[in-house]
Amino acid sequence: MSxxxxxxxxxxxxxxxxxxxxxxxxxLKIDDGEFIGVIGHTGSGKSTLIQHLxxxxxxxxxxxxxxxxxxxxxxxxxxELRGKVGLVxxxxxxxxxxxxxxxxxxxxxxxxxxxxxxxELKAFAALRSVGLSEDFWYRSPFELSGGQKxxxxxxxxxxxxxxxxxxxxxxxxxxxxxRDEILDLVxxxxxxxxxxxILVSHSMEDVAKYVQRLIVMNRGSILYDGTPGEVFAHxxxxxxxxxxxxxxxxxxxxxxxxGIPAAGTxxxxxxxxxxxxxxxxAKHGSVQR
Amino acid sequence: xxxxEARKLVHEYIRRDEDxxxxxxLTALDGVDLDVKEGEFVAILGHNGSGKSTLAKHLxxLLKASSGTLWVNGKxxxxxxxxxxxxxxxxxVFQNPDNQIIxxxxxxxxxxxxxxxxxxxxxxxxxxxxxxxxxxxIQYREHSPNRLSGGQKxxxxxxxxxxxxxxxxxxxxxxxxxxxxxxxxxxxAVGQLNKEKGVTIILITHYMxxxxxxxxxxxMDNGKVVMHGTPRAIFSQVDALKSYRLDVPQITxxxxxxxxxxxxxxxxxxTRQELVEALCRLF
Amino acid sequence: xxxxxxxxxxxxxxxxxxxxxxRTKLMATMVYILSLFLFRSLAGFAAVTLGLFLVILLSKVPxxxxxxxxxxxxxxxxxxxxxNLFLTPGEPLISFWKLRITEEGLKNAGFMAxxxxxxxxxxxxxxxxxxxxxxxxxxxxSLRPLNKIHVPxxxxxxxxxxxxxxxxxxxxxxxxxxxxxxxxxxDFESGNLVKKAKAMVPLLVPLFISAFRRAxxxxxxxxxxxxxxxxxxxxxxxxxxxxxxxxxxxLVGGYFAAxxxxxxxx
Numbered sequence: 001m002s003x004x005x006x007x008x009x010x011x012x013x014x015x016x017x018x019x020x021x022x023x024x025x026x027x028l029k030i031d032d033g034e035f036i037g038v039i040g041h042t043g044s045g046k047s048t049l050i051q052h053l054x055x056x057x058x059x060x061x062x063x064x065x066x067x068x069x070x071x072x073x074x075x076x077x078x079x080e081l082r083g084k085v086g087l088v089x090x091x092x093x094x095x096x097x098x099x100x101x102x103x104x105x106x107x108x109x110x111x112x113x114x115x116x117x118x119x120e121l122k123a124f125a126a127l128r129s130v131g132l133s134e135d136f137w138y139r140s141p142f143e144l145s146g147g148q149k150x151x152x153x154x155x156x157x158x159x160x161x162x163x164x165x166x167x168x169x170x171x172x173x174x175x176x177x178x179r180d181e182i183l184d185l186v187x188x189x190x191x192x193x194x195x196x197x198i199l200v201s202h203s204m205e206d207v208a209k210y211v212q213r214l215i216v217m218n219r220g221s222i223l224y225d226g227t228p229g230e231v232f233a234h235x236x237x238x239x240x241x242x243x244x245x246x247x248x249x250x251x252x253x254x255x256x257x258x259g260i261p262a263a264g265t266x267x268x269x270x271x272x273x274x275x276x277x278x279x280x281x282a283k284h285g286s287v288q289r
Numbered sequence: 290x291x292x293x294e295a296r297k298l299v300h301e302y303i304r305r306d307e308d309x310x311x312x313x314x315l316t317a318l319d320g321v322d323l324d325v326k327e328g329e330f331v332a333i334l335g336h337n338g339s340g341k342s343t344l345a346k347h348l349x350x351l352l353k354a355s356s357g358t359l360w361v362n363g364k365x366x367x368x369x370x371x372x373x374x375x376x377x378x379x380x381x382v383f384q385n386p387d388n389q390i391i392x393x394x395x396x397x398x399x400x401x402x403x404x405x406x407x408x409x410x411x412x413x414x415x416x417x418x419x420x421x422x423x424x425x426x427i428q429y430r431e432h433s434p435n436r437l438s439g440g441q442k443x444x445x446x447x448x449x450x451x452x453x454x455x456x457x458x459x460x461x462x463x464x465x466x467x468x469x470x471x472x473x474x475x476x477x478a479v480g481q482l483n484k485e486k487g488v489t490i491i492l493i494t495h496y497m498x499x500x501x502x503x504x505x506x507x508x509m510d511n512g513k514v515v516m517h518g519t520p521r522a523i524f525s526q527v528d529a530l531k532s533y534r535l536d537v538p539q540i541t542x543x544x545x546x547x548x549x550x551x552x553x554x555x556x557x558x559x560t561r562q563e564l565v566e567a568l569c570r571l572f
Numbered sequence: 573x574x575x576x577x578x579x580x581x582x583x584x585x586x587x588x589x590x591x592x593x594x595r596t597k598l599m600a601t602m603v604y605i606l607s608l609f610l611f612r613s614l615a616g617f618a619a620v621t622l623g624l625f626l627v628i629l630l631s632k633v634p635x636x637x638x639x640x641x642x643x644x645x646x647x648x649x650x651x652x653x654x655x656n657l658f659l660t661p662g663e664p665l666i667s668f669w670k671l672r673i674t675e676e677g678l679k680n681a682g683f684m685a686x687x688x689x690x691x692x693x694x695x696x697x698x699x700x701x702x703x704x705x706x707x708x709x710x711x712x713x714s715l716r717p718l719n720k721i722h723v724p725x726x727x728x729x730x731x732x733x734x735x736x737x738x739x740x741x742x743x744x745x746x747x748x749x750x751x752x753x754x755x756x757x758x759d760f761e762s763g764n765l766v767k768k769a770k771a772m773v774p775l776l777v778p779l780f781i782s783a784f785r786r787a788x789x790x791x792x793x794x795x796x797x798x799x800x801x802x803x804x805x806x807x808x809x810x811x812x813x814x815x816x817x818x819x820x821x822x823l824v825g826g827y828f829a830a831x832x833x834x835x836x837x838x
Contacts, residue, residue: 051751054755056751056754056755079757079759082754082755082756082757083757086755087755088755089748089751089752089755091748093778093781093782094745094748094749094752094778094782095749095752095753095755095756095774095778096778097773097774097777097778107756107758107774108756108757111756111757111758111759112757142781156756157755157756160756160757
């Protein structure tokens with residue numbers, strides 16, 4: 001299974017004074033089971049990009065192929081694609097509408113045409129997998145906390161049993177603990193179900209910690225596409241476009257510049273810690289625990 | 290007397306059913322003491338639901354305490370007659386930039402506050418210009434707020450407060466809905482107002498990186514102030530912060546982990562530079 | 573994209589008409605509308621036409637841009653013409669089956685069509701040359717006497733200007749909510765009317781909840797900025813009559829007198 005984008009261009013408000021080319025010649029192949037981070041600042045085209053993946057936005061030119069099928073074919077069922085590529089938007093407030101959380105989660109599977117009973121079974125499974133306590137299932141979604149709403153919204157998409165999950169800044173506005181909980185949940189879904197996960201984020205530290213592949217968007221184009229290590233090696237170029245590498249990446253570079261033999265680059269706290277500890281014990285003997 | 294003094298401040302949200310019987314009581318503030326001197330930069334940290342926003346709303350008398358006392362600029366907030374004085378001397382910036390901009394033109398929005406307190410027209414023009422300059426938004430004075438970025442909108446909101454010439458600005462999670470660039474713009478503007486104009490700043494947030502430049506930090510949990518001190522003193526207590534659903538900046542955390550693993554770096558490291566220096570001394 | 577819809581359709585240009593005080597323009601528009609229903613001869617028609625086209629020229633708004641506004645009333649225009657054409661009693665000119673067209677009918681239909689078209693063109697000059705904010709300011713000040721009979725004029729004007737600010741925001745939000753529900757397989761297009769109406773629930777509930785939330789936030793923000801109604805408020809841009817407003821009032825007066833005289837004597 002894969003998603004392929006072939007020379008995708010997208011222009012907003014074509015032929016008006018506000019014309020913006022939001023995507024420029026995007027070529028991308030997303031394989032089954034990948035965990036991908038997409039970073040870039042506001043207006044870089046990252047939100048536009050992910051809305052192409054489930055056909056919410058139609059490319060101005062270029063093609064998109066889901067499992068080899070052209071999604072712009074006249075007989076391709078876009079509605080089915082939206083069930084397969086589940087897209088969770090930034091603000092759960094934009095999708096929660098039913099009287100209870102449970103009824104809300106049933107909305108997706110009902111739209112996919114499942115019977116009431118099947119939909120409820122799927123909703124059960126989805127709510128359980130996002131770890132939302134049963135106490136909240138029959139409450140109004142508007143009584144939930146920010147983090148709980150986020151879970152309910154993710155459950156609402158998971159209940160459609162998608163093959164890929166795309167999340168647009170799922171941690172915006174959450175406190176540090178809430179952020180970690182949601183990201184851990186996403187990582188767990190990826191691990192346990194081998195689901196393709198695409199995570200759009202502003203936080204370099206977050207994506208570096210979780211994803212295997214990182215796509216950096218800038219002015220509608222893909223600037224870098226590689227492992228976090230490969231991408232953050234370009235920390236100077238990233239700064240030029242107003243982005244930055246994780247703090248630890250800078251730290252390791254500075255240490256090396258100062259002649260400290262802490263080897264290599266680091267993109268996560270653990271990597272940095274291990275290489276400093278190694279260097280330290282090489283010099284001072286093994287450290288006491 | 291301090292600019293802000295709160296003593297045993299309590300706020301209860303009381304929910305009543307149709308028959309006016311009390312259904313539940315939520316204690317959002319539970320005996321809070323707070324002291325802020327004029328010209329200080331104070332940060333209030335806490336997870337969502339810790340009571341920090343409720344506290345902010347008291348400083349502007351948008352909420353009234355259930356018990357306890359609160360003085361702002363030497364005036365008791367219980368005294369109805371000083372309401373407008375207090376709101377003018379302690380301005381407030383909210384989380385969602387869209388929901389606090391009233392006019393369809395930037396300069397007209399900045400003028401809204403001065404208009405409300407009856408500032409003469411010629412003086413309004415001067416104030417609008419000064420405040421837009423102080424947040425670096427003067428070139429957008431005739432724009433519509435709708436086409437500005439989040440950080441720009443939030444700076445317009447700050448200018449709107451500045452135009453009332455307050456002694457203090459309370460910012461209630463002003464960066465929660467912004468991207469990293471917008472966040473930096475807003476914090477830089479706030480820092481500059483504090484340093485150059487001596488405006489007292491009370492910044493309410495849950496982003497740890499934002500409180501490093503504060504003079505003092507209050508940490509709230511469950512409606513109580515649970516920690517209080519300089520950023521360095523607060524950040525050296527990593528485990529305590531974690532128990533309050535907070536964390537510390539990545540560099541501070543790394544230093545803490547290294548220390549735990551036996552590398553003798555000092556406690557409470559805040560910046561990358563500090564950690565580099567500390568490690569260089571060890572090698 | 574939905575956000576490109578501009579409300580009020582203000583057309584920025586540097587013209588005499590743009591510079592006029594909104595109160596002057598409001599008054600002139602009223603007089604103009606009145607005059608449309610006063611003329612009944614060709615001479616009166618000529619006077620009104622002259623007045624209208626002179627102002628259009630002065631406003632520097634392209635004529636083609638104005639005519640676009642007429643598209644919206646084509647249906648009403650046709651209905652008016654047809655009713656007047658066939659239902660006015662008098663000497664029949666042509667008659668077939670049960671329908672007959674009279675001379676008076678023809679005249680009425682023609683004048684009604686012209687009146688409607690002129691009405692739209694004339695009042696669109698007001699909105700094309702006045703920003704929504706100026707317009708609310710002008711209304712607030714012109715209607716101030718109504719305060720005496722306890723009409724909350726200031727509050728109404730404030731609500732209008734806030735509405736103008738939030739319409740684009742809510743349109744954009746509708747767009748986002750629609751996408752979020754489409755991503756969950758919602759279908760806003762197919763099915764009969766009942767089904768379509770039902771499909772709007774997932775759109776309207778989040779939209780209303782968000783609108784109420786925004787209203788609540790905004791009320792707090794206004795209070796925090798010392799808003800306490802219209803009393804004791806000053807203005808950054810107070811409305812002030814200038815020389816050209818005096819001239820405009822004189823010209824409008826002259827125009828109105830001419831229309832009335834033409835009605836009596838020609």
